[in-house]
Amino acid sequence: MPATDDFTVTPYAVEGDIDYDRLLEQFGADALSPEQKARFPSPTHPLVRREVFYAERDVDPFLDAASEGTTHSIVTGRGPSGPMHIGHVFPFYFAKHLQDQTGALVYIPFSDDEKYFLKDNSLEEISDYTRENLLDLLAIGFDPERTRIVVDTADADVVYPLATAFAKEVTQSTVDATYGDPENIGLSFYPAVQATHLLLPQLVEGRHPTLVPIAVDQDPHVRVCRDIAAKQRYDVDKPGALLSKFLPSLEGPGKMSSSGDEASILLSDDRETVFEKIRTHAFSGGQTSIDEHRRRGGNPEIDVSYRLLYYFFEESDERLERLAREYRDGTLLSGELKDIAAEKIADFLDAHQERRESLDSLEAELEPYRLTADERRAARERAGFPANALIQQ
Structure with a gap:
């Protein structure tokens, strides 16, 4: 291990x-x-x-x-x-x-x-x-x-x-x-x-x-x-x-967790909650003041808002490169970068939640995705269980 x-x-x-x-x-x-x-x-x-x-x-x-x-x-x-x-x-x-x-x-x-x-x-x-x-x-x-x-x-x-x-x-x-x-x-x-x-x-x-x-x-x-x-x-x-x-x-390094005291963005979070969590909890790669950030710039490699965009929420490589460049040279502030990430994540969750709300009952929606009787039988037989085994078909 x-x-x-x-x-x-x-x-x-x-x-x-x-x-x-x-x-x-x-x-x-x-x-x-x-x-x-x-x-x-x-x-x-x-x-x-x-x-x-x-x-x-x-x-x-x-x-x-x-x-x-x-x-x-x-x-x-x-x-x-x-x-x-x-x-x-x-x-x-x-x-x-x-x-x-x-x-x-x-x-x-x-x-x-x-x-x-x-x-x-x-x-x-x-x-x-x-x-x-x-x-x-x-x-x-x-x-x-x-x-x-x-x-x-x-x-x-x-x-x-x-x-x-x-x-x-x-x-x-x-x-x-x-x-x-x-x-x-x-x-x-x-x-x-x-x-x-x-x-x-x-x-x-x-x-x-x-x-x-x-x-x-x-x-x-x-x-x-x-x-x-x-x-x-x-x-x-x-x-x-x-x-x-x-x-x-x-909060920074490590994987996102849904347990314990760490904040995480749930699929059920509304837009307001997403913005609040990002603004309050997202680790920043920026400086301690606006003037210092304008002078020295930020580090997108450790900034969680940028990393979220990089991993999944920004499709355009060109826009990512521009955001990273502007963050490094200090023209893009940490708060502005947080809001960009929050907007993208909230848009994603809005679409996901809309599709979820349109679903019928779980039992009805799940049924087409379940293994058929023939598929269950084939899997058991290929694993060595005989066709006449006493298993519900």
Whole structure:
């Protein structure tokens, strides 16, 4: 588990000022090359061209399949332990972008069981968050013909048999070495469930390249799954991964959090709240006074408002470069930059909230995205469970 005196990055904890290059060395991943970035469908998403997605594992088979028009899939999930904020949602909008460009299958697992193992929330609280988070994911507008949403506890008829098969491939020593000493046996078992998530598209559709766009702290799940796939007991390829940096916390370095005392911008925040949070909490790279800022300029590299625009909320590279230049030379003030970022974020949230409010009931909206009986049966059979197993069809 990557933990140093300077920073800690695990699936369950992210702390400190993260050295992303050193993290690659510790995880054994590769930097995303200029050639690979150029192979993403045009127009290349800002998250790729600006190296927010900065590292990869076996991304080339996915890019080959996307360019050739053959079957390829994306898996990126959600752990429903609270309301969703803007840091949670950008991988899903990225997946939607690729689906629109390439026709990719998108699988979205909801790890409600893991969050119960990991958090102090009750099962009822986790269930409530799951319902609310699902509505936010449905508001993104994925193609229901090419998207499957799987909730671990609701889809246990397919998740548990597959996890049972994969659990036999993972030793406790591997879990301990990868994740540390688990707090309970649920977390010891959970890597098998994560492997189920990542291999499910292939178990439903047959062998094909899968890409997992995921925050870098979740890479251990990918590594364990790749080890399972490499044993070749199942007709699957090792999933590839696209690893992202963290959307910055409003307070500065580190990922944005929806728990604890740190402020974060929720998908449910209205315009007034967004402006208040940015103006009050967003860490500034400017000087302590207007006169000093006019004289010395600011540093956009550490300014959270600029970083939010850079990561996700400003499409135009030219405008970003202009904002950075004006901030450095002192003609753009910190308060003005905050308002620019707040306006962009509020516009994004207005559109998201409008789509969410137009949805019907969760049950009606979710139904087209659920695995069909035939897909459930195919996944179980490819994992080695016989067609006549005593499982509800």
